[in-house]
Amino acid sequence: MKGPESAGSRTLTGPQLFLLGGSFLITLGSFAVLPYMSVLLHDRFGLGLGVVGVVLAVASLVQFSGGVVGAALAARIGLRATMLVALAVRTAGFAAFVPGLTRPVVAVAALFLVSCGAALYLPANKAYLVAGCGHERRPGLLATSGSAFNAGIALGPPAAAPFVLTSPAGLFTGVAVLFALVGAGHVLLPSVADTGGGVEDTAVEGKAVEDRAAEADGVAAGAVAGSRLPPFAFTVLAVYVFMFFQHYLALYAVPRTSTAFYGAVLMGYAILLVVAQPLLARRxxxxxxxxxxxxxxxxxxxxxxxxxxxxxxxxxxxxxLLCLGEIVLFLKNDLEALARSAAPSATVFGRQRLAAGLGAFAAAAVGGQLYGVAERAAAVPVFWLVVSAQAVVLPALLVVWVGGSARRRAGDGPVAAHRPR
Known part of the structure; x- marks a missing residue:
């Protein structure tokens, strides 16, 4: 395969095309299985819904927050080697689901293997994709990668629906084979160095980052710089708000419309996300x-x-509207975190995955309680109004807190020492 592109190249290289195709196949295989785990654990193995909820919550937290471990591994053994290890772990996890069909403990262990593999893979995958690229190429690449992932997410569940309950062993075997083949393709990728975050780029790009950060707060020089708005914290909040929609739309929409309409909404959402994200990336x-x-x-x-x-x-x-919010916040937070950090790209993406995991976990912990209260009060629409209020209030509070912290630090700086008593 052709090596990494030059910073100014506008065409996709062979490794980049392979990674984008692999991203689609990986999520296609994963989401042929994972959305049905609650059904399998509850209906096939007889686990209580409370136990199922705990298992899935912990697995999700591992999958997101484990990105920092994946970043650390990439720093030690390299991006390609980390992706190979991750795919080997996920292949083993999906293969273990076959004996897990008769042993619930093995099935739960298989689920955690799959989650660990995802945690290891994604930071290295994104870092490899943007390696050697300047700021002008990263938005398009990351947006296209997101579209590839989301296309797999959209197609995986309907592709597996005819098989998940009738022949799950064949489904798990097929997914394991798919992951093994994708992993074999990764062996052919050339080794590349993790070129790091934006502050290590050229002086011109560095100046652009400073200008963009200064604009971010909309204040004059000497006030709180835009660079103080933390992408990590805003990623936590963005995922926190979004996961209410992800978790509770089905409970809300199906009784008020129909299963077919809910499915059409999800399909339309996925198509809009896949198409619009690359088109809007540069803007x-x-x-x-x-x-x-x-x-x-x-x-x-x-x-x-x-x-x-x-x-x-x-x-x-x-x-x-929520799709638009996801496109803007998820992509922009990643780009901003990458541009502001001198750390390796895999480390930046690992931290962003940790932020997403914290937001998803918080939404799961809070959302069930809020929805339950609203349902018992026969006022479920109020649940969405509370979520809407959080989407306004929480980011505003974070901005105020960051600004106050910056002013306190400025007051404790060298200038403060020379103020008249």
Missing amino acids: LAALPYATALRLGFGSMAAGTAVLALGGRAGIAVGAV
Whole structure:
């Protein structure tokens, strides 16, 4: 395969094309199985819903937060080697589901193996994809990678639906073989160095990062710099708000519309995400960070508020607005974190995965309680209004807290020492 592209190249290299295709196949295989785990654990193995919930929550936390471990491994053994280890672990996990069909403990262990493999793979995958690329190429590459992942997410569940309950052993075997083949393809990838975050780029790019960061707060020089708005924290909040939609839309939408309509909404959401994200990538990259935050969280706030209206129109429009919020926030936070850090790219992406895991875990812990209260009060639409309010209030509180912290640090600096007593 052709090696990494030069910073100015506009074409995809062979390794990049392979990784994008592999991203689609990996998520296609994963989401042929993972969305049905609650059904298998509960209906086939007889585990209580409480136990199933705990297993899935912990597995999700491992899959997200384990990205920091994947980043550390990439720093030690390299990007390609880390991806190979990760795919070997995931292949073993899916293969272990076959004996796990008669042994619940083995099935749970297989699920954790799959989650560990995902945690190891994604930071190295993203870092390899953008290795050797300048700022102008990263938005398009990361957006296209996201589209490949989301296409697999959209197609995996319907592709596996006819087999998951009737012939699960064949399904698990097929997915394990798919992962083994994708892993074999990774052996042919050339080794590349993790070129690190944006502050190690050229002086021109570094100046652009500083200018963009200064604009992000919309304040004059000497006030709180935009670079103080932390992408890690805003990723936690973005995923936290989004996961309410992810977890509870089905409970809300199906009784008010139909299963077919809910499926159509999910399919439309996935198609919009796959198509729009690459098209908007360069414009999003050019947006000041604070503007992107306002647009993204504003879209999520509006979307969840519209969901409270119920009905087909409210649910469809709310989903479109939430899709826009996801496109803006998820991509912009990754780009901003990458541009501001001198750490290896895999380390940056690992931290971002940890942030996503914290947000998802918090949403799971809070969302069930909130939805239960709203349901018992026969006021489920109020649940979405509460989520909408959080999408406005929490980011604003974080901005205020960051600004206050910056002013306190400035007050304790060298200038403060010379103020008249």
